[in-house]
Structures are given as structure tokens and as C-alpha cells.
Amino acid sequence: MAKILIADDEPHILLGLEYLLQQKGHELRTASDGSEVRIQLPSFKPDLVILDVMMPPTGVDEGFSACRWIKQNEATRDTPVIILTVKAQESDRQKADECGADAYLTKPIDREALFRTIGNLIGV
Amino acid sequence: MRPLNFINLPSVLSSAFFLAIAWFVASRTTRPQLGRRFVAFCVTYGFYSLSLGLLALFLDKRIAYWAAHVVSATGVFTIPIMYDFLLTGGEVKPAFLNVGRRTAYGVATIFAVFFAWQMPRLGLKEWWWGYYPGRSEGLPAFMVFITILISHAEWILWKRSCESRSVNEKNQLRILFWSTLLTIPSASSNIAFCLYGEGQYPFSSLGGLCYAILLGYAVVRYRLMDIEIVLRKGLLYALLTAAVTAVFVGAVLYFQGLLTRQTDWSVLLSTVISTMAVAMLLQPFRGRIQIAIDRRFFRTSYNLQQAVAEFTDSIVSEIDLDQVLKNMIRLIERTFHASKVGIFLVNERKGEYQFATGLGFSADQNPPALSSGHAVVDWLSAHREPVLQADVQWHPLMDEGDLQERVLNELDQLGATVLLPVLYESKLRGVVALGDKSSEEPYTIEDLRLLGTVANEAAVAIENARLVEALREEDRRKARFITDMAHELKTPVTSIKLFAQILEDGVEDAAKRKQFQRILVNESDRYVNLVNDFLYFTRMESPDLPLRKEEVSLYELLDETLAIFQVQAQEKNISLCYNPGIAHDDRSSVPLVCADRDRLKQVFVNLVNNAIKYSHSGGQVVVDIARSGEYCITRISDTGIGIPPEELPSIFEKYYRSHHAREMVGAGGAGIGLTIAKDIVQKHGGVLTVESEVEKGSTFIVKLPVE
Numbered sequence: 001m002a003k004i005l006i007a008d009d010e011p012h013i014l015l016g017l018e019y020l021l022q023q024k025g026h027e028l029r030t031a032s033d034g035s036e037v038r039i040q041l042p043s044f045k046p047d048l049v050i051l052d053v054m055m056p057p058t059g060v061d062e063g064f065s066a067c068r069w070i071k072q073n074e075a076t077r078d079t080p081v082i083i084l085t086v087k088a089q090e091s092d093r094q095k096a097d098e099c100g101a102d103a104y105l106t107k108p109i110d111r112e113a114l115f116r117t118i119g120n121l122i123g124v
Numbered sequence: 125m126r127p128l129n130f131i132n133l134p135s136v137l138s139s140a141f142f143l144a145i146a147w148f149v150a151s152r153t154t155r156p157q158l159g160r161r162f163v164a165f166c167v168t169y170g171f172y173s174l175s176l177g178l179l180a181l182f183l184d185k186r187i188a189y190w191a192a193h194v195v196s197a198t199g200v201f202t203i204p205i206m207y208d209f210l211l212t213g214g215e216v217k218p219a220f221l222n223v224g225r226r227t228a229y230g231v232a233t234i235f236a237v238f239f240a241w242q243m244p245r246l247g248l249k250e251w252w253w254g255y256y257p258g259r260s261e262g263l264p265a266f267m268v269f270i271t272i273l274i275s276h277a278e279w280i281l282w283k284r285s286c287e288s289r290s291v292n293e294k295n296q297l298r299i300l301f302w303s304t305l306l307t308i309p310s311a312s313s314n315i316a317f318c319l320y321g322e323g324q325y326p327f328s329s330l331g332g333l334c335y336a337i338l339l340g341y342a343v344v345r346y347r348l349m350d351i352e353i354v355l356r357k358g359l360l361y362a363l364l365t366a367a368v369t370a371v372f373v374g375a376v377l378y379f380q381g382l383l384t385r386q387t388d389w390s391v392l393l394s395t396v397i398s399t400m401a402v403a404m405l406l407q408p409f410r411g412r413i414q415i416a417i418d419r420r421f422f423r424t425s426y427n428l429q430q431a432v433a434e435f436t437d438s439i440v441s442e443i444d445l446d447q448v449l450k451n452m453i454r455l456i457e458r459t460f461h462a463s464k465v466g467i468f469l470v471n472e473r474k475g476e477y478q479f480a481t482g483l484g485f486s487a488d489q490n491p492p493a494l495s496s497g498h499a500v501v502d503w504l505s506a507h508r509e510p511v512l513q514a515d516v517q518w519h520p521l522m523d524e525g526d527l528q529e530r531v532l533n534e535l536d537q538l539g540a541t542v543l544l545p546v547l548y549e550s551k552l553r554g555v556v557a558l559g560d561k562s563s564e565e566p567y568t569i570e571d572l573r574l575l576g577t578v579a580n581e582a583a584v585a586i587e588n589a590r591l592v593e594a595l596r597e598e599d600r601r602k603a604r605f606i607t608d609m610a611h612e613l614k615t616p617v618t619s620i621k622l623f624a625q626i627l628e629d630g631v632e633d634a635a636k637r638k639q640f641q642r643i644l645v646n647e648s649d650r651y652v653n654l655v656n657d658f659l660y661f662t663r664m665e666s667p668d669l670p671l672r673k674e675e676v677s678l679y680e681l682l683d684e685t686l687a688i689f690q691v692q693a694q695e696k697n698i699s700l701c702y703n704p705g706i707a708h709d710d711r712s713s714v715p716l717v718c719a720d721r722d723r724l725k726q727v728f729v730n731l732v733n734n735a736i737k738y739s740h741s742g743g744q745v746v747v748d749i750a751r752s753g754e755y756c757i758t759r760i761s762d763t764g765i766g767i768p769p770e771e772l773p774s775i776f777e778k779y780y781r782s783h784h785a786r787e788m789v790g791a792g793g794a795g796i797g798l799t800i801a802k803d804i805v806q807k808h809g810g811v812l813t814v815e816s817e818v819e820k821g822s823t824f825i826v827k828l829p830v831e
Contacts, residue, residue, distance in 0.1 A: 009789070010615055011695060012643050016622035019636075023629075054611070059786030086614040089607075107618040111625045 071100035135177030142170030172198035180254025204228035210277035445589035464559025739764035
């Protein structure tokens with residue numbers, strides 16, 4: 001199964017996603033802000049990263065900048081990134097494209113859509 | 125009566141001319157000290173000239189005798205008054221001025237008394253054109269007196285003009301000096317010879333006339349007494365009118381005298397009627413003549429007026445603030461040739477006037493904002509009229525304490541010569557600072573009047589533009605708020621949907637299942653609270669928002685609130701409880717308050733929610749209730765991230781989201797929680813305040829009146 005890193009500042013959402021994906025047999029790590037993502041990535045070496053957008057420390061486009069960071073970093077460039085956010089405007093989708101996100105999902109999450117997207121990205 | 129001749133007619137006319145100048149200066153001068161003396165000079169000389177005219181007009185010896193007395197007295201006093209005027213113009217020290225002035229007036233009084241005492245003995249001489257006072261033995265002494273005074277004044281003027289560093293002031297003093305030097309010999313000899321009993325008409329009044337005209341020029345060109353174009357125009361119109369009517373009246377009177385040699389009432393009546401007829405016939409042409417004069421002699425000013433009118437047209441429908449300011453600066457630069465223009469606009473929140481835009485200021489460094497600590501700002505707000513560097517030391521209202529000095533210093537710092545108030549509804553909404561004209565000429569009263577019009581027109585346009593900008597900003601904020609609110613609402617729904625789906629699949633671990641079910645309840649509560657906040661917020665400003673007041677126990681409300689957040693607090697490892705010191709006290713010691721239960725709960729929910737949200741793991745949130753006099757005080761304290769002092773004034777504002785909170789905790793909601801909490805508390809006659817220290821925590825204090 002795959003190693004997945006999820007970042008979200010809402011503890012309940014983090015808890016729910018963690019449980020859901022663990023049930024599927026994935027190995028999970030969680031982060032509650034952008035800097036934790038950057039710290040955990042090198043050691044954990046996940047197969048997939050799921051990022052919320054509005055998180056500390058900037059509170060604005062933190063998910064996008066973390067995604068950009070992943071895609072610019074030699075070691076993590078090939079790790080697929082899913083942006084998972086409440087933002088549903090076209091401009092936000094464009095921003096996600098620009099920073100190299102592989103998929104864009106909006107909250108509230110549809111369980112099946114999430115599984116399907118993960119399957120498409122890492123073939124599990 | 126003698127017929128009008130080349131002696132009495134110019135005398136009477138020139139006296140009218142002098143009195144007209146006196147009137148204009150008196151009504152317009154901004155340098156009262158100097159203006160008053162010039163007025164005194166003109167009035168005295170005017171009466172002198174008039175009495176000379178009367179002396180040459182009347183056949184009746186008794187009237188002529190009295191006229192001769194007036195000629196003598198006014199002639200004598202003209203000299204010390206002129207001396208006084210010149211000393212004041214030369215800005216001589218007051219102590220010195222007083223000594224010189226008193227001496228001059230004292231000596232002149234002696235001469236006047238002496239001449240008056242001699243008058244009956246000397247009698248009147250009669251020439252073919254009129255009477256003349258007899259020759260006095262005191263005349264050589266009087267000539268010496270004139271020479272001493274005028275030389276002294278001239279010497280002072282010259283010295284002062286050499287010392288002066290301001291070009292304008294130098295010019296003022298020089299023109300005083302030269303005009304006096306050129307005309308005084310003729311004018312004073314006129315006075316002297318007249319008293320001496322020798323006429324040298326028609327040169328008599330011409331000398332004085334010359335003097336007045338030269339000074340008039342100084343007034344116009346170098347703002348000597350600052351009456352400017354008003355005076356110039358006034359004189360011209362007065363001359364025009366005098367020329368037309370005087371010729372007519374003169375002709376009538378001449379023929380009347382020549383033909384009948386006595387006053388004929390019917391002729392007099394016809395004179396009056398025909399004069400009136402001429403005046404009435406002339407009336408329709410007055411406007412045209414004025415426009416023609418404006419175009420011919422006051423071309424610059426006429427162009428200025430047109431430029432200002434065009435400016436007004438250009439900004440009247442303009443709603444872009446930058447464009448209004450740009451037009452204004454262009455106009456001031458092109459038409460008034462100001463080397464520097466700076467516009468400061470009010471910033472209501474900070475209570476100061478910030479530099480908005482300008483020209484001629486160094487590009488990398490904007491001038492500092494003007495605040496009410498500045499003397500110029502206080503002055504402009506209070507008096508609502510321009511501050512003119514050249515006038516500061518003359519302005520009667522500036523003469524208190526160190527005001528003059530402070531104003532001059534501040535003008536220096538700005539590099540401004542003129543400050544114009546931008547007034548809207550009588551309030552100072554901005555300040556326009558102007559540097560020197562590139563020609564180094566001073567600003568005239570006419571300039572200031574037009575600039576005032578520009579500032580007033582601009583004020584309306586600026587206000588409109590700002591209003592439109594504020595409305596747009598409000599629209600943007602509302603749009604952002606709705607997006608934020610949608611995000612806020614989606615978050616609990618996301619959790620609810622997530623856990624509903626998880627529970628649907630079945631959770632085997634009983635403890636986990638219970639936890640997940642609890643989360644469902646909690647997130648539903650959160651959703652409802654958000655909706656309540658949102659509903660309250662949208663109706664907050666409508667006057668018919670009802671409060672269903674009943675007797676409420678604060679303890680009950682807080683119990684309920686704490687129960688809602690207990691799980692959330694546990695998850696974050698935060699202790700949420702009452703202050704242990706009061707926990708054992710009798711709850712009934714805290715009285716009931718009369719309040720809308722649901723609304724008040726909303727306040728506590730918002731405050732406790734914030735306290736937990738902004739607390740670190742392991743922190744604590746403590747609730748305390750106490751009675752203090754007529755108030756019941758609830759304090760909700762946390763050990764969280766705190767609020768930086770610079771954000772404290774803003775946290776209760778609509779849509780405000782703390783930058784500090786966003787950095788520490790992430791997305792900060794829609795920015796309405798504290799706004800509605802404060803509003804609800806206020807609608808209950810209470811007060812919501814906050815005390816906070818960064819990284820130590822915040823305490824929100826709800827003070828509600830006890831019924």
C-alpha cells in the first residue's frame with residue numbers, strides 16, 4: 001500500500017481522512033500546517049500528498065505554496081499532490097494548475113471520488 | 125460760487141480720488157498697521173485737496189475763511205502722518221517708532237496752532253481764480269521740519285531695503301523710497317507754498333496724485349498693502365465714472381454759473397435730472413465696459429478665471445480620485461506657475477492629513493503627514509482661510525504666543541509659500557501646499573481667491589470620488605465576506621459528511637464509533653452557530669431586530685456554552701473551566717440579567733470558541749463571573765496567542781481578520797464573530813472589552829447591567 005501525507009488545519013477532517021485511508025490499508029502521516037509538511041516530507045518520503053489550501057503559517061494560499069515547494073524540489077518533484085479545499089472558484093483551480101498540483105478536489109469530499117483520484121495518481 | 129476752473133475742479137476730483145483710495149485700502153488691507161496709516165494719509169490729503177478746491181470755488185469770504193483753516197491744518201498734519209506711514213512701512217522697532225511719531229505729531233501740532241493763530245491777522249489773498257491763505261512767518265521753520273522728517277524716513281527706508289533679504293520686501297521698500305523721493309519735493313512744496321501764500325497750480329495736486337499712484341502701483345505689484353486687483357479695478361471704475369459724470373456736471377455747472385451768475389432752482393433741478401438720466405443710460409453699458417476692461421487690462425486674471433471654470437467643468441462628473449487630483453495639480457502648475465504643489469488628504473482613522481500626490485517634491489521621499497499637532501492644521505481648521513507665508517507676520521490673529529514662529533517653521537519644512545484649506549461642509553478635508561511661483565512673484569489676493577475656488581470645487585469632487593471609492597470597497601468586502609462565509613460553512617459540513625460516510629461503513633471499535641458520533645453532533649452545533657452569526661450579522665443594522673428579553677441566569681448560559689466546547693477542548697488538550705475560586709461560591713450571588721437568551725449565548729459561544737481556537741495545546745481557558753455594583757462582569761481568559769497592540773483597535777470591526785491569528789492558527793473565519801458579539805452586548809446596554817498580550821493570552825470582558 002501507499003504512504004500518504006495529509007495536511008489540514010481542521011483536526012476533525014484530518015482525523016476522518018486518516019481513519020478512512022488507514023482502513024484502505026495506507027500508511028498515513030498528518031500535518032496541521034505548511035511548515036510541518038516541509039519538515040515531514042524528506043524523512044517520510046510519501047507516495048502522495050493531500051494538501052488543504054488555507055492553513056498556517058500564512059493562512060492564505062499555504063497549500064499552493066507547499067505544492068509549489070514540492071514540485072520545485074528535486075527529491076519530491078515526482079510525488080503527486082492533491083489539493084483538497086473548500087475553495088471552488090475557477091481562479092483557485094488555475095492557481096492549483098500553476099503550482100503543479102496533480103488533482104483538485106473540493107470539500108465536502110466525496111469518498112468515492114477521493115479513492116478514485118488516489119487510484120488514478122498512484123495506481124493503487 | 126465761482127465757475128469751475130482748472131484749479132478748483134482738479135482739486136475736488138483729486139480729493140475724491142484720495143478718499144476712494146482710502147476706502148479701498150481700509151476695506152481690503154491685510155497689514156492693518158500700515159494700511160491704517162496709509163488711509164490716514166489719504167484722508168488728510170483728500171480733505172486738504174478738497175478744502176483747496178472749496179477755497180477756489182466759493183466767493184463767500186466766510187466759507188473761504190473756514191476752508192483756509194482746513195487747508196492749513198490738514199496741510200501741516202499730512203507731513204507727520206506720511207512720516208509715520210513711512211516708518212511703519214520700514215518696519216522700524218515699535219519703541220523707536222513711537223518716539224519718532226510722537227515728536228513729529230507734537231511739532232506739527234505746534235505749527236498747526238501757530239498757523240491757525242496767525243490766520244485772522246494774515247487774512248486771505250484773492251487771485252482771479254480764487255482765495256488763498258496769506259503768507260506766514262513760520263514757513264521757513266515748517267520747510268525745515270518737512271525736510272528733516274522726510275529725509276529721516278527716506279534714510280531708514282534705504283537702510284532697511286539694503287538689509288532686507290526677501291526680494292519682495294526689498295522691492296516694497298525701494299518703491300516706497302523712490303516714490304517718496306520723486307514726489308515729495310513737489311507735493312511738500314505745494315503744501316508749503318500754499319501756506320506761504322503762493323500758488324503754483326495746477327502742479328499743486330498733481331504731486332500728491334503722483335505719489336498716490338506710485339504707491340498704488342507698489343500695492344498692486346508688490347503687495348504693499350495687499351489690496352491688489354480690487355484696488356486697481358476699483359480705481360479704474362471710479363475714474364471712469366468720475367470722468368464721464370464730472371465732465372457733464374462740470375459743463376452744466378459752468379454754463380449755469382456763466383449764464384445766470386446765480387443759483388436757479390429750475391436749472392439745478394434739470395441738472396440733477398439729466399445727471400440721473402445719464403447715469404441710467406450708462407447702466408446697461410456698465411457690464412460690457414467691465415468685461416472690456418477685464419479683457420484689455422486684466423488679461424492674466426481673465427485667463428485664470430477661464431482656466432478655473434474649465435477645471436470645474438472637467439472635474440464635476442469625475443469620480444476617479446486620482447484624476448481629480450491630477451487635474452487640480454495640472455491647473456495649479458500651469459495657470460499659477462507654482463514651483464511646488466502638494467495635496468494632503470484627511471485620513472479619518474488616523475486623524476491626520478496624508479500626502480496624496482504632488483509635484484516638485486522629491487520623488488523618493490513624501491512629505492510627512494500633517495496632524496492636528498501642527499499649528500497650520502489647527503489654524504486652517506479654525507479659520508478656514510489660506511495661510512500665506514508673506515502675511516504670517518502681519519496677520520492680526522497670528523499674533524499670539526509663538527504661533528507665528530511655529531507656522532513659519534512648518535511652512536519652511538514643507539517648502540510651501542501658501543497653504544490652502546480644502547473644505548467640505550465647513551470641515552477641513554485636505555490641505556493644498558503651494559511653493560513659490562517660478563517667476564518669484566508673490567501670490568496676489570486674486571490668485572488666492574481663484575485658488576480658493578479651485579480648492580472648494582475640488583473638495584466636492586474629492587468627496588464624491590472618495591464616496592464612490594468607499595462604496596466600491598464596501599462591495600468588495602461584502603463579496604469577499606460571502607465567499608469567506610461559504611468557506612466557513614463548508615468546513616463543518618465536510619466533517620459531517622466525512623464521518624457520516626465512515627459511520628455508514630460501520631466502525632467496529634466502540635470507543636471510536638462514539639467519538640465519531642460526538643464529532644457529528646459537535647460539527648452540527650458549529651454549523652448552526654455559524655448560521656446564527658451570519659443571520660444576526662446580516663440583520664444587525666436594521667432597527668427592527670427584536671430582542672426577546674427574559675430573566676436569564678448567566679451561569680446557566682455559561683454552563684451550556686462550556687458543555688458545547690468541552691469535547692473540542694479535550695481534543696486540543698485544553699482545560700476549559702470556571703475560575704476555581706468562585707466554583708464553590710453560592711451561584712445565587714450572581715443575579716439574573718434581563719436579556720435575549722439565544723443572542724447572549726451567541727456572544728459566549730463566539731468568545732469561548734475564539735479562546736479555544738487561539739490557544740495552544742496544553743493551555744487553559746478560564747471563565748469567571750462576578751458582580752460589580754450595577755453590573756455583572758463575565759471574563760473569558762485564555763493562555764493563547766494574544767492580540768498584538770496594533771490590531772487591538774480593529775478586532776471588533778466588520779470583516780476584520782487578525783493577521784496575527786491567521787499566521788498562528790490559519791484561516792480566520794469571515795471576520796464577524798467579535799463584531800456581532802460586541803453589537804449584542806451593546807444592545808443589552810453592556811460593554812465588551814478586551815485585554816491582551818501577545819503570547820500570554822487574551823481576556824474578553826462582558827459587562828452587563830443588572831436589572
